[in-house]
Amino acid sequence: xxxxxxxxLGNLPTGQSLWRDACGRLRKDKISFFALLIILLYSGVxxxxxxxxxxxxxxxxxxxxxxxPPSGQHLLGTDHMGRDVFQRVIHGSNISMKVGLVTSLIAxxxxxxxxxxxxxxxxxxxxxxxxxxxxxxxxxxLLLIITIAYVLxxxxxxxxxxxxxxxxxxWVGICRVMRGEFLKHKEREYIQxxxxxxxxxxxxxxxxxxxxxxxLVIINFSLRFPAAIKTEVILSYLxxxxxxxxxxxxxxxxAQQELSRGVWWQFVxxxxxxxxxxxxxxxxxxxxxxxxxxxxxxxxx
Amino acid sequence: MSxxxxxxxxxxxxxxxREGLFSSVKSFVHAVDGVSFxxxxxxxxxxxxxxxxxxxxxxxxxLGLLEATSGEVYFEGIKVFxxxxxxxxxLRKRMQIIFQDPYGSLNPRMTVGGMLGEVLSIHxxxxxNERRERIAELLYLVGLQPEHMNRYPHEFSGGQRxxxxxxxxLAVEPELIIADEPVSALDVSIQAQILNLLQDLQxxxxxxxxxxxxxxxxxxxxxxEVAVMYLGKIVERAGCRELFSHPLHxxxxxxxxxxxxxDPRRRKEHLMLRGDITSPIHLPRGCRFHNxxxxxxxxxxxxxxxxxxxxxxxxxxxHLYQGNQxxxxxxxL
Numbered sequence: 001x002x003x004x005x006x007x008x009l010g011n012l013p014t015g016q017s018l019w020r021d022a023c024g025r026l027r028k029d030k031i032s033f034f035a036l037l038i039i040l041l042y043s044g045v046x047x048x049x050x051x052x053x054x055x056x057x058x059x060x061x062x063x064x065x066x067x068x069p070p071s072g073q074h075l076l077g078t079d080h081m082g083r084d085v086f087q088r089v090i091h092g093s094n095i096s097m098k099v100g101l102v103t104s105l106i107a108x109x110x111x112x113x114x115x116x117x118x119x120x121x122x123x124x125x126x127x128x129x130x131x132x133x134x135x136x137x138x139x140x141x142l143l144l145i146i147t148i149a150y151v152l153x154x155x156x157x158x159x160x161x162x163x164x165x166x167x168x169x170x171w172v173g174i175c176r177v178m179r180g181e182f183l184k185h186k187e188r189e190y191i192q193x194x195x196x197x198x199x200x201x202x203x204x205x206x207x208x209x210x211x212x213x214x215x216l217v218i219i220n221f222s223l224r225f226p227a228a229i230k231t232e233v234i235l236s237y238l239x240x241x242x243x244x245x246x247x248x249x250x251x252x253x254x255a256q257q258e259l260s261r262g263v264w265w266q267f268v269x270x271x272x273x274x275x276x277x278x279x280x281x282x283x284x285x286x287x288x289x290x291x292x293x294x295x296x297x298x299x300x301x
Numbered sequence: 302m303s304x305x306x307x308x309x310x311x312x313x314x315x316x317x318x319r320e321g322l323f324s325s326v327k328s329f330v331h332a333v334d335g336v337s338f339x340x341x342x343x344x345x346x347x348x349x350x351x352x353x354x355x356x357x358x359x360x361x362x363x364l365g366l367l368e369a370t371s372g373e374v375y376f377e378g379i380k381v382f383x384x385x386x387x388x389x390x391x392l393r394k395r396m397q398i399i400f401q402d403p404y405g406s407l408n409p410r411m412t413v414g415g416m417l418g419e420v421l422s423i424h425x426x427x428x429x430n431e432r433r434e435r436i437a438e439l440l441y442l443v444g445l446q447p448e449h450m451n452r453y454p455h456e457f458s459g460g461q462r463x464x465x466x467x468x469x470x471l472a473v474e475p476e477l478i479i480a481d482e483p484v485s486a487l488d489v490s491i492q493a494q495i496l497n498l499l500q501d502l503q504x505x506x507x508x509x510x511x512x513x514x515x516x517x518x519x520x521x522x523x524x525x526e527v528a529v530m531y532l533g534k535i536v537e538r539a540g541c542r543e544l545f546s547h548p549l550h551x552x553x554x555x556x557x558x559x560x561x562x563x564d565p566r567r568r569k570e571h572l573m574l575r576g577d578i579t580s581p582i583h584l585p586r587g588c589r590f591h592n593x594x595x596x597x598x599x600x601x602x603x604x605x606x607x608x609x610x611x612x613x614x615x616x617x618x619x620h621l622y623q624g625n626q627x628x629x630x631x632x633x634l
Contacts, residue, residue, distance in 0.1 A: 015412055015452030189406035193466070196364050197420050197473065198393040207419075211410040 032287030106167025115178025222285035347524030
């Protein structure tokens with residue numbers, strides 16, 4: 001072939017991938033864009049508070065200034081130890097976002113791995129994995145988390161124990177989805193074609209099937225994340241979660257006694273902080289599903 | 302025995318199904334039940350039958366996509382089913398498949414170039430810096446342009462997609478192509494284009510085709526020989542012209558009378574078959590076709606007819622034509 005044609009081959013027009021297609025669709029949806037902004041805002045706040053760059057006085061106690069109502073100086077008042085509630089709400093986002101992220105990073109790869117193996121290979125492997133996740137799923141989730149957390153507590157830090165416990169108890173959902181999808185896709189003709197061409201199992205599983213079902217992973221992530229946040233709040237509320245850091249769950253637990261004295265600001269602050277991030281995730285998750293799942297769009301694939 | 306290019310002997314593929322929720326009794330779907338044929342190099346064998354006749358399963362078993370229950374396949378004398386993984390992989394380079402549904406047979410998340418490039422890299426066919434040229438060449442070969450390389454399947458029409466599927470099959474430079482109803486999902490106007498492309502390619506690249514279809518007019522256009530399948534068995538086989546001018550088996554006759562003629566003034570008598578294809582789980586005794594056959598005899602309900610020669614290169618499995626050969630059968634008994 002001549003050099004001329006070689007150069008031509010170097011810069012050909014690019015096609016429209018399904019991902020780009022979905023991004024374009026997402027961008028047009030104003031509400032979901034706003035939800036994404038909120039998620040990014042929380043993430044930004046969480047990162048900044050991790051390095052103590054904002055709200056640095058969240059641990060400062062002042063027993064003279066206990067139970068102060070919201071004011072210019074303390075936006076959300078102070079708690080029973082005279083600490084600034086607003087600063088503690090801000091730092092609570094740190095632990096929440098970390099729990100959402102880390103547990104998803106544990107649960108989703110586990111779910112993908114088990115689900116894809118079960119769905120693709122079938123037979124004994126499938127039976128074993130289905131038995132295993134059915135067993136895990138039959139244990140009440142909170143009990144399982146508490147058990148795992150107790151077992152791990154002495155060995156690793158309390159917060160790591162929470163990460164691992166939530167992560168290990170929440171991979172079943174994504175695993176089921178992946179198993180079903182792999183079962184379906186392995187019979188599709190494009191996979192049969194790959195087999196006929198001599199592609200190996202791992203290439204087929206992770207280069208061909210996974211990209212075709214990855215939108216479900218992303219959707220699952222957007223649901224997993226707020227669920228993990230809620231779980232952490234419940235655990236901390238029960239006194240099984242974090243101890244020395246501010247957490248929305250701990251704040252709600254503290255606020256329980258304060259409420260009877262008419263001190264509502266700590267309770268409202270923590271609840272509102274949680275409400276907005278979970279709402280944002282739900283809205284964004286819905287929009288993601290609409291944009292990424294072609295079946296709901298009625299488009300041929 | 303195995304001097305022909307592709308030789309299939311007594312191929313069987315049964316699928317196990319469980320009857321009822323709790324029963325451990327398994328029954329079998331007799332998808333392919335003792336099929337034998339051979340194809341000479343550079344020729345085309347058309348395999349026809351209605352849906353459920355097992356023709357697609359034959360193709361899949363040949364390629365090793367499904368495991369055969371029994372039987373043998375010889376590819377240039379090599380016993381395909383005895384090959385180990387590595388040898389099978391190199392054999393895969395020599396036989397390829399084109400699928401029916403051009404919408405389902407291409408990975409929607411991969412560009413055309415990515416798809417073809419992957420095939421080339423799996424088999425280490427060309428050096429990396431020559432890959433793009435080879436892909437462009439393949440696209441030319443099937444009548445597409447190099448600028449289609451970076452596009453995704455959903456940006457193409459059905460006919461173009463089928464061309465991509467053909468290019469993918471050709472990327473490994475195969476000798477045998479199993480075309481599994483390659484045009485039945487396409488518009489009639491596009492069908493002719495794809496059929497002509499397949500014929501051109503056969504000439505240019507010395508390909509051998511096993512052409513699977515349910516549409517006889519398509520098969521007539523492209524085949525050298527035609528085999529008709531019914532319920533997992535070949536019931537008639539002949540040269541293309543011979544079969545269309547002198548169909549022997551009542552099933553073939555019925556199939557032929559169902560071919561539409563594109564002329565509204567000409568009327569044709571339709572030999573309508575009653576009922577649907579029989580369940581391949583509980584096969585009828587005797588001839589598999591006897592419950593739908595317009596010329597059924599007592600013998601058909603008891604005895605299964607065997608494929609027998611009825612003249613030059615024409616075989617059929619029907620008692621109607623086996624009366625005069627009774628003696629030879631009796632001698633064997």
